[in-house]
Amino acid sequence: MTLTRRAALAALAVVGLAAAPAVAQTTITLQHPLPSSSHYGAGAAALKESFERATGGRFRVNIQRNDNEREIVESVQIGTVECYLGSTGPVGNFVPAVRVLDVPFLFRDYAHARGVLDSDIGQQLLGQFQPRGLVGVIWLENGFRHLTNSRREVNAPSDVRGLKVRTMENQVHMRAFSTLGALPTPMAFSELVPALQQGTVDGQENPIPVIVANNLNQVQRYLTLTGHVYSPAILICNPAMMQRLSAADRAAFMEAARAAQQANRDKVTADENSGIEELRRRGMQVVTQVDTAAFQQALAAAFAQYERELDGATLRRIRDWR
Numbered sequence: 001m002t003l004t005r006r007a008a009l010a011a012l013a014v015v016g017l018a019a020a021p022a023v024a025q026t027t028i029t030l031q032h033p034l035p036s037s038s039h040y041g042a043g044a045a046a047l048k049e050s051f052e053r054a055t056g057g058r059f060r061v062n063i064q065r066n067d068n069e070r071e072i073v074e075s076v077q078i079g080t081v082e083c084y085l086g087s088t089g090p091v092g093n094f095v096p097a098v099r100v101l102d103v104p105f106l107f108r109d110y111a112h113a114r115g116v117l118d119s120d121i122g123q124q125l126l127g128q129f130q131p132r133g134l135v136g137v138i139w140l141e142n143g144f145r146h147l148t149n150s151r152r153e154v155n156a157p158s159d160v161r162g163l164k165v166r167t168m169e170n171q172v173h174m175r176a177f178s179t180l181g182a183l184p185t186p187m188a189f190s191e192l193v194p195a196l197q198q199g200t201v202d203g204q205e206n207p208i209p210v211i212v213a214n215n216l217n218q219v220q221r222y223l224t225l226t227g228h229v230y231s232p233a234i235l236i237c238n239p240a241m242m243q244r245l246s247a248a249d250r251a252a253f254m255e256a257a258r259a260a261q262q263a264n265r266d267k268v269t270a271d272e273n274s275g276i277e278e279l280r281r282r283g284m285q286v287v288t289q290v291d292t293a294a295f296q297q298a299l300a301a302a303f304a305q306y307e308r309e310l311d312g313a314t315l316r317r318i319r320d321w322r
């Protein structure tokens with residue numbers, strides 16, 4: 001083949017490519033606050049894989065990390081980010097009904113929490129998002145939260161007194177810590193490590209998978225397995241984006257959300273099993289025997305307030321769930 005003929009064929013191929021009908025691709029940006037190796041990373045990756053495969057490349061899910069959960073929810077509300085995968089930490093400030101889930105010692109164990117969130121109670125709470133300009137898609141999981149600090153071993157509620165504890169921007173959690181005599185200091189997760197390094201706060205509380213994935217052992221010596229509150233996570237999306245999906249694409253998105261929930265919960269279970277040993281290996285001093293009844297008693301005044309201010313009927317339904 002002459003050089004001229006080869007060049008002509010190459011030019012034709014380029015023209016052919018340019019003339020091929022372009023498949024329009026829609027990008028959905030999903031932000032979450034943890035490393036890709038975390039339980040949120042596992043959920044986000046499962047959603048991406050499932051939805052992109054089911055829609056044959058017409059959609060791309062762009063996963064981004066943003067350590068500020070409140071900022072992500074605000075962005076989803078105004079539509080600059082399509083979806084949020086994160087804890088309910090700041091969510092009660094947008095959808096107050098969700099605060100019932102943040103009450104300490106409400107859930108007995110993971111089976112109880114997952115069962116309630118997958119039941120009509122969880123569905124009814126998801127239904128509260130629409131009037132607030134958000135779509136609550138599905139419940140995921142962060143995990144039971146435990147207390148860490150750099151000052152002392154916490155064995156009893158009285159050991160918490162006087163500790164400056166970073167909490168999420170969550171009224172329910174803040175009330176619990178102030179009732180225990182701590183100084184709750186709400187801030188975004190992005191500010192936590194510098195605050196611990198500079199001594200602005202002495203401690204924080206998070207599930208084992210978060211403590212492991214973020215190396216909080218480098219700034220915290222003491223861990224007490226208080227399991228004082230279950231921290232749900234949730235997938236929230238922008239209503240206009242959800243509306244633009246065809247019925248078939250919406251079904252594929254819901255299927256992808258269920259895949260995300262499964263991958264996220266599996267990762268929490270796996271990390272819970274190995275995480276405590278890992279944190280010991282990294283030098284943390286771990287208190288495993290916790291007098292839960294003593295913490296519950298110390299929180300009596302907070303519980304009375306939750307009963308008055310939150311939806312008491314839903315709280316009772318959750319407690320009675322079997």
Ligand code: PAF
Binds near residue numbers: 034087168189231
């Ligand atoms: O502590 C928090 O803010 C949350 O638990 C975190 C780590 C962002 C995960 O949702």
